[in-house]
Amino acid sequence: MIFKQLFEPDSSTYTYLIACPDSGKTVLIDPVLDTAGRDVAFIQKLGLTLDYTLDTHVHADHLTGARRLRELTGSRIAYPAIDELPCVDIGVREGEVFQVGNIEVHPLFTPGHTSHHHAYLIENGIHKLLFSGDALLIDACGRTDFQSGDAVTLYRSIHDKFFSLPDETLVYPCHDYEGRCVSSIAQEKNRNPRLGQNKSEEEFVAIMNNMELPYPRKIDFAVPGNELCGECPTNVPEKYRAPCQRGDQG
Numbered sequence: 338m339i340f341k342q343l344f345e346p347d348s349s350t351y352t353y354l355i356a357c358p359d360s361g362k363t364v365l366i367d368p369v370l371d372t373a374g375r376d377v378a379f380i381q382k383l384g385l386t387l388d389y390t391l392d393t394h395v396h397a398d399h400l401t402g403a404r405r406l407r408e409l410t411g412s413r414i415a416y417p418a419i420d421e422l423p424c425v426d427i428g429v430r431e432g433e434v435f436q437v438g439n440i441e442v443h444p445l446f447t448p449g450h451t452s453h454h455h456a457y458l459i460e461n462g463i464h465k466l467l468f469s470g471d472a473l474l475i476d477a478c479g480r481t482d483f484q485s486g487d488a489v490t491l492y493r494s495i496h497d498k499f500f501s502l503p504d505e506t507l508v509y510p511c512h513d514y515e516g517r518c519v520s521s522i523a524q525e526k527n528r529n530p531r532l533g534q535n536k537s538e539e540e541f542v543a544i545m546n547n548m549e550l551p552y553p554r555k556i557d558f559a560v561p562g563n564e565l566c567g568e569c570p571t572n573v574p575e576k577y578r579a580p581c582q583r584g585d586q587g
Contacts, residue, residue, distance in 0.1 A: 338440055338461045339383065342509065342518060343376060345369040348399035348555070349514045352376065353468055355459065356385050357438025364389040364415070364437045366457060366468050367511050368402035370567050371580045376402065377409050387412040389437065391429070393470030393511060394454040395420065395563045397484060397556040400580070404567035414566050417444070417455045424566035429455065445498045447472045449491020450479030456498070465506040467522070473499055474510045475520040476529050481545050483553070484560065488545035492538045500526055 339356035348369065354376070356363040363385045368376060380387050387410040390403040394417065403414045404424065415435060418428025429435050435442040435457075443458040450471045457468040471479035473495055481488045499508075504523035527533050531544050553559075558573045569581035 338459075339363075339385075340461075340466075341379070343372065343379070345372045345399065347371060349512050350396075350399055351509065351511055351513065351518075352402075353509060354380065355437060355440060355442075356383070357440050360438030361385055362388050362438035362440075364391050364442070365402075365406065365412075366391050367393055367396075367470065368406055370400040370402045370405055370569075373402035373405040373409065373580075377406065380410075386410060389413050389415050389427070391415040391435070391442070391457065392417075392563075393456060393468070393472075394451045395484065395560055396471075396511075397553045397559050398512075399555060400559055400562045400569065401567040404565070407566075416566070417446075417453050419446075419453045420564075422564060422566065424568075431455070447491075447494040447498050448485075449481060449488070449494045450484075450486055452485035452487075454479075454494075458502075465502060467499065467502065467506050467508050468511075469499065469508050470511045473508060473525060473529075473532075475508070475513050475515075475517045476525075478529070478531055480548065480550055482548075482550065483556065488542040489538060491545075492532075492541045495532060 341354040343352040350369050352368050353366040368390050390406050406412050413426040415427040416425040418430050429444045431444050431446040445456045447454050447456045456470050459466045481491050502522050506522040508520040558570045562570050
């Protein structure tokens with residue numbers, strides 16, 4: 338399996354390139370509009386072409402690169418089917434393998450951060466790799482105070498779908514704000530300050546309900562834009578408009 342972790346610094350978003358070396362089939366998990374050109378250039382440098390983009394959820398902190406990448410490469414947009422977005426080419430569901438060449442991507446329905454969030458699990462023959470989206474971060478987790486988020490639901494998703502995986506499973510989150518790249522299920526069960534050391538559901542809910550986090554600075558345009566697979570709405574502030582300038586993506 339060909340694997341590369343890519344980073345977009347403004348929203349501290351990780352994008353993951355996964356490619357099958359036998360077929361050359363390639364997917365980008367959680368691409369960002371701002372770095373779509375960089376990602377295409379990197380894929381071309383590897384001698385690959387992009388076949389799919391795959392988002393974990395409707396992001397509130399950045400515009401997805403899915404639509405732009407489809408324009409640039411002819412890739413197909415894969416997305417959790419539960420939201421029935423009209424711009425999506427392939428709907429993914431838990432229990433249905435998403436095939437990328439010989440690589441099997443297993444969607445896991447993990448609501449709580451948002452009501453439609455999915456994570457993706459891959460086994461490469463040596464490790465299980467969990468692409469946890471915003472549900473589980475390194476020493477943290479996604480917030481639950483907007484987009485139909487719910488702390489109880491997130492707690493159950495993490496415990497039922499993530500903490501039931503083998504301890505050595507590697508955790509690759511959608512974001513990290515402190516320069517960290519990867520965690521493991523064992524590490525998160527042990528030291529995550531919101532979830533570790535067998536914290537109860539009641540303790541977790543109390544932590545999440547008292548975080549007093551600031552209003553997301555891009556949510557007002559990111560959510561409606563991402564419901565259109567990364568189309569730039571008219572209300573994108575001027576300071577964020579530069580990535581939209583390719584004809585405002587139609």
